[in-house]
Amino acid sequence: MAAAMIAFAVGAGFPAGAAAAPKNYCTELKGIASGGVCRIQLTDPGYTVDISFPTDYPDLKPVADYISKTRNDFINAARGSEQREMASALSITGQKYGSLIPPRGTTGMVLTTYQNTGAARPQTSYKSFNWDQAYRKPITWETLWQPKADPLPAVFGIVQADVNAQAGKPVPISPEAGLDPANYQNFAVTNDGVIFFFSQGTLLPAAAGALQVLAPRSAIDPMLA
Structure with a gap:
């Protein structure tokens, strides 16, 4: 990740030594990184949060933004709801994908989000992020x-x-x-x-x-x- 950031700085015309250190999005999300995976676990009498995602995706900012908003919206809703027999639950799991077939290699991450807030039916949703390895931009x-x-x-x-x-x-x-x-x-x-x-x-x-x-x-x- 750091090497990629330095390469970008040089390609953009900035001196490599002036490149800012890459953000640690896992730390910003109050998670713990281990073995290439960021884990975020929160437990409260009214809710539980269990989030994990790979930390080596090339463009983690939109991933972190999505996780932060989803988590915060869920917690705010759980705290504002009436007392329930069963705690609300949020689970977000990131899965890596990729392709090596020409003309361009790709890497991607799909977040599967499961939310149970006491509604008639728990909800499962997806959010994907895809990266063009050749052109260094989202797909x-x-x-x-x-x-x-x-x-x-x-x-x-x-x-x-x-x-x-x-x-x-x-x-x-x-x-x-x-x-x-x-x-x-x-x-x-x-x-x-x-x-x-x-x-x-x-x-x-x-x-x-x-x-x-x-x-x-x-x-x-x-x-x-």
Whole structure:
């Protein structure tokens, strides 16, 4: 991480010796780093918090910002709620992904967030972060594809077929949801393809749970940037 920061400083025209020390985002989040993983654990009579994420992702600031906001919002809500028999629970787990297939290597992290605040149903959601190793910048849905590509019809078809296969029966996804790029913002690039992560209630009713679908490279590779 430190070497990457120094390399960036030199490339940007700053002397290597003038590069500021990289932030320790784990410490800022009041976590403990060990073995390349930051762990944050809080226990209170009204709630529990259990967070872990890899510390070697190249662009940790947005990861830390997301975790900080999610944790703080959860704690504020838990403290403001009435006394419950069971404490509220927040769990955030980070999983690393990556691809070495040309023309660019990628690395990514997907945070799986589980929240139980006493509502009718606990909620599972996803937040992804992807990094272009060649160009040293984030990868978004828009930059994932070739400029003139139209990936949504193909990806939606893959997702619909996979959902049907997982359920063992047809489970129609509305075209309004299935063809909305806003619903495909959370993904991870791998050697096998692109895994799309759908939080509860994104494509199907919340009762269906959270979904993960792999779009294989054989089906989408010509459209990838």
